[in-house]
Amino acid sequence: MCYDDNARPPVPDGADGQAQGEDLVLTAADGNRFAAYFARPAAPTGAQVIIYPDVRGLHQFYKELALRFADIGIAAIALDYFGRTAGLTARDDSFEFWPHVQQLKLENFFLDVRAALDYLRSHASAEGATFPVGFCMGGSLTILSGSDRSFGFAGLIAFYAGLSRPIAGNGTALEHADQLVYPLLGLFGGADQGIPVSQVHELEEKLRQRGLEHQIHIYEGAPHSFFDRRYSEYAEACADAWQRVRDFIAAHSHSR
Template sequence: MKEITRRQFIATATLATGFALAVQPISAKVITTDAKGLIAGEVKIPVKDGKIPAYRAMPATGKNFPIVLVIQEIFGVHEHIQDICRRFAKLGYLAIAPEMFVRQGDVSKLNSIEEIRPIVAKVPDAQVMSDLDATVGWAVKSAKGNGDRLGITGFCWGGRITWLYAAYNPKVKAGVAWYGRLVGDTTKLTPKHPVDIASELKVPVLGLYGGKDTGIPLDTVEKMRDRLKLSSSKSEIVVYPDAPHAFFADYRPSYREKEAKDGWQRLQAWFKQHGV
């Protein structure tokens, strides 16, 4: 994608319909949440270089809704992430999931994780933070959101971003990070990782991790826990001993119903406890 066509590209980009190709076939346990009583669908968020697509779900009546940013996995804002937004809306939240990879490519149309990873690797953390700021601004200005009751949650790739945005934006009341990587290489695009910001973190973040996650070694989870003890955030990490990576992803074989339900309950309690 040439730089000169970037604005053109993001102006015409739209969200995925259905599930990303790379996650087929879809599990029989997939959860489907209807949009009854909700306003739900794609919106466009004004950002520095154009507009990016996002999925927004909120109650059809009322105003001043608490805002939850829902941050995608590497598969983009496909049906699973959209469904999570509707679940939040049913609880009274304005939930919004901006498409974070739109400038780099449409991952929903790719057939494998191997094809997706190079695109995701090109996404700068600074761009993500800026886009999330713009999303919060849009939610307050255009969608009846209450900026004083802001929460964030994310899955896998989005779990890492949850930690980072909570450190970046002190207006966040609380975050819940689902199995997001905690360590990594320091690069120009990814200058810091959750373990690097843990000791200075002020926003309370709940981390939900799987003991059988082959991509996130438990020693990195323990390192994060130790660093968090130095912070004033009162953040916590829960490890489900028998859960693999992506245990909340009900459309995938990795789904673990017991741990997923427990995590969802913990998320709701965490948000309530901290004013989201």
């Protein structure tokens, strides 16, 4: 599990605190109803993100993360993975996520992504640069969805993406890395026991061979899930991660 119920995303510099958020129930093309959360900025920049959570799906950390993005002018929608198997039930610490993770299929996830993107593009910006932002399993899914040109992403942002575990019945993130068609920003903890630095370097090499624009940064001494404002010892890494995300979004929004 990436984040427990007490985890909270760091607050980015300059956040205005004026964003408004709302819980949603969206419907995918196959009829699946799933939970999502939309955060609308008071002063939109035109850029927007779709947030892929960790293995627990849409819980409070990601709703607050959507608000933090919106506080800096970036519209955000976060989606849940488990509408087909767990319905619209809560995703707090009591949620037994693993049986639902095992049933997750990439083609179904992509249907949900398209429904969330449709909502985002009709309620924020139809033409705005759009970036998936994924954490842990969501980081892996960011890489897996990065080979589909039809999503029209401007770039991919992955925090501590699991690289070697098969995801959604469709291989590993490392196996898909040489199929990416969008620039990638990857952020990793150097002390992450589940993602060896050697695997991160392997990811970099695959992207280099692919000729794909990428930025990979490893925070020395930082563990998995370091992006959490409870941990003052990682405050500098969190601030740097926010700045890298903002710079990446700005650079790839302006180039469109």
